[in-house]
Amino acid sequence: MNATPQTLFEKVWRAHEVEPESPDTPAVLYIDLHLIHEVTSPQAFTVLRQRGLGIRRPPLTFATMDHSTPTRTEQVFGGAPIAIEAAARQVRALETNCAAFGVELLNLQHAQRGIVHIIGPELGLTQPGKTVVCGDSHTSTHGALGALAFGIGTTEVGHVLATQCLLQRKPRTLAININGALPSGVGAKDLILAIIGRIGVAGGTGQVIEYRGDTIRALDMDGRMTVCNMSIEAGARAGMIAPDETTFAYLAGRPRAPQGEQWERAVQRWRHLPTDPGAQFDHEVEIDASTLEPMVTYGTNPAMVIPIGGAIPQRAGDPVFEKSLAYMGFAPGQPIREHPVNVVFVGSCTNGRLSDLRLAASLLRGRKVASGVQMLVVPGSQQVKRQAEAEGLHRVFLEAGAEWRESGCSMCLGMNGDLVGKGQYAVSTSNRNFEGRQGIGARTLLASPLTAAACAVRGRVTDPRELM
Amino acid sequence: MKPIRTLRSRTAVLAVSDIDTDQIIPARFLTTTTREGLGKHLFADWRYGPDGAPKTDFPLNRPQAEGCTILVAGNNFGCGSSREHAPWALTDYGFRAVVSTQIADIFRSNSLKNGLVPVIVDPATHRWLLENAGAEVSIDLETTTLTLPTGQATRFALEPFARYCLMNGVDELGFLLGREARIAAYEAHAGIA
Numbered sequence A: 001m002n003a004t005p006q007t008l009f010e011k012v013w014r015a016h017e018v019e020p021e022s023p024d025t026p027a028v029l030y031i032d033l034h035l036i037h038e039v040t041s042p043q044a045f046t047v048l049r050q051r052g053l054g055i056r057r058p059p060l061t062f063a064t065m066d067h068s069t070p071t072r073t074e075q076v077f078g079g080a081p082i083a084i085e086a087a088a089r090q091v092r093a094l095e096t097n098c099a100a101f102g103v104e105l106l107n108l109q110h111a112q113r114g115i116v117h118i119i120g121p122e123l124g125l126t127q128p129g130k131t132v133v134c135g136d137s138h139t140s141t142h143g144a145l146g147a148l149a150f151g152i153g154t155t156e157v158g159h160v161l162a163t164q165c166l167l168q169r170k171p172r173t174l175a176i177n178i179n180g181a182l183p184s185g186v187g188a189k190d191l192i193l194a195i196i197g198r199i200g201v202a203g204g205t206g207q208v209i210e211y212r213g214d215t216i217r218a219l220d221m222d223g224r225m226t227v228c229n230m231s232i233e234a235g236a237r238a239g240m241i242a243p244d245e246t247t248f249a250y251l252a253g254r255p256r257a258p259q260g261e262q263w264e265r266a267v268q269r270w271r272h273l274p275t276d277p278g279a280q281f282d283h284e285v286e287i288d289a290s291t292l293e294p295m296v297t298y299g300t301n302p303a304m305v306i307p308i309g310g311a312i313p314q315r316a317g318d319p320v321f322e323k324s325l326a327y328m329g330f331a332p333g334q335p336i337r338e339h340p341v342n343v344v345f346v347g348s349c350t351n352g353r354l355s356d357l358r359l360a361a362s363l364l365r366g367r368k369v370a371s372g373v374q375m376l377v378v379p380g381s382q383q384v385k386r387q388a389e390a391e392g393l394h395r396v397f398l399e400a401g402a403e404w405r406e407s408g409c410s411m412c413l414g415m416n417g418d419l420v421g422k423g424q425y426a427v428s429t430s431n432r433n434f435e436g437r438q439g440i441g442a443r444t445l446l447a448s449p450l451t452a453a454a455c456a457v458r459g460r461v462t463d464p465r466e467l468m
Numbered sequence B: 001m002k003p004i005r006t007l008r009s010r011t012a013v014l015a016v017s018d019i020d021t022d023q024i025i026p027a028r029f030l031t032t033t034t035r036e037g038l039g040k041h042l043f044a045d046w047r048y049g050p051d052g053a054p055k056t057d058f059p060l061n062r063p064q065a066e067g068c069t070i071l072v073a074g075n076n077f078g079c080g081s082s083r084e085h086a087p088w089a090l091t092d093y094g095f096r097a098v099v100s101t102q103i104a105d106i107f108r109s110n111s112l113k114n115g116l117v118p119v120i121v122d123p124a125t126h127r128w129l130l131e132n133a134g135a136e137v138s139i140d141l142e143t144t145t146l147t148l149p150t151g152q153a154t155r156f157a158l159e160p161f162a163r164y165c166l167m168n169g170v171d172e173l174g175f176l177l178g179r180e181a182r183i184a185a186y187e188a189h190a191g192i193a
């Protein structure tokens, strides 16, 4: 069989080399699935038009709208216009471009629409061993199914449309081995925040991470996607998890997954993907999951993170650190617990899937959102929304006093009208706590859905284990 | 793309580490459907006060920064999103090179496609540049060196193909289209019709 043992990444990479890299030229890599959305695609279509090019393989490109779309029902379904005119223009541009170039689009009212990284796996478009790209850095999410998935810029979106290929230098590999059972109240989000805290925001630069170990094996697909989603927050090119029975059970029967005999053959192929025993990674990191606690960020990048019972670190004489704390309105040495909270956001491609909503609802059931706190729950896709409603989760949120919206990126980034006010503290299940990410002057604390729900109930930063 | 062989300019210095793409161009400016005109929104939340007036203490608003084409930033520049609007905003503003100790992968890739040269230097050179804002430096792509006014020259790494494209104004799309026969052969072999 194979002379040299290979990693999962190497197997997928090699299978997609149209031409391997040489000292002078990068590899030409074939792309199996290209996802596009309204924000990073218009300029790529402009280039196609300027150069008189078409799309090489239209069935391999799939479009949705999520970033700049509103989440208020009346703007999505009620005939009320999209409030932000420039956003409405982007949505129209995507509709026009998809119609002109023959790309399948899930438009604003489509029952399967949602955040691009939620719907790819949900529809079964994302599959083990595929190369998946999108003009969006959180494309790393799809790696949870054993795909090689990474974010690209708009110029590269144009390259894939025109040639179905990309020029890429082969990244290095980083194994993160995670073992031990996650304690109660600690989930996939806490795990990935702890990993980023450990390796830093540039710790994965130039590398593809493979998450390995029994903790990862024990995670369901939603949790695995949460972990892979934030690979980019550690600077990594992509994050991957080897496919296993959990992956196959998740994909079986999904509308765009192979069916019948083709399914059997696909599973056969996918079983060969996991990293061979003895394969070498360029770097390895070990994590003990059994000692982790709920994590929360206190600063303006995701590596500025502490266990929720901890105190904000002191770094005297570091002006960048001081600037970040000044923005957040925090003092070194201050405990983060009990700090007042103004807004709670549950949603995004990190934590907008059904099991995330179940976790948040489990804590909110029979409780109320603290007075003066705004809580927004935004399902990651219309399908997640319907599933949650079938289970009655929306009633739990509404009865607690939270808002229940249509799917989209919403408050994860400030471009669709869902904003955190200046100086306000938002506990958010999203992935970026950068300055101004959720609105000008907004202060973001990243946390898990459980922690976010606990903070909503108490109106203060709260360890969810106190309410469990 | 215009070929770039050498750049010579005074530096503008932003001594902040981990500058992310939301700082370079906040999301509310991403609703555009063109590439042009983003320079006025570059670093918008740092550059302008709440009333929209330029903040006089922001480095790019100082008179000395006017006309600078080389930006020196703190450690690890460009992390965050894949928005190509970030290099579009920087080049529209007038920058042709960004210097740091580390540059995020997607941002670097996007920069190269827009004639913005990513220059990664060693910590000592970086410190000198941060401490000497406005110094006249030159960047030579032929030799991949950055030369300080002290005469000290530092080599920087630049992927050979990217360097070739920058120096010859070649775009990657043309190269990829030229691989048509190989791509067709791959598709035939993989059963993609």
Ligand code: SF4
Pocket: A066, A067, A115, A116, A117, A136, A138, A348, A349, A350, A408, A409, A412, A413, A430, A431
């Ligand atoms: S939810 Fe947030 S991180 Fe995810 S795709 Fe949307 S804007 Fe990007």
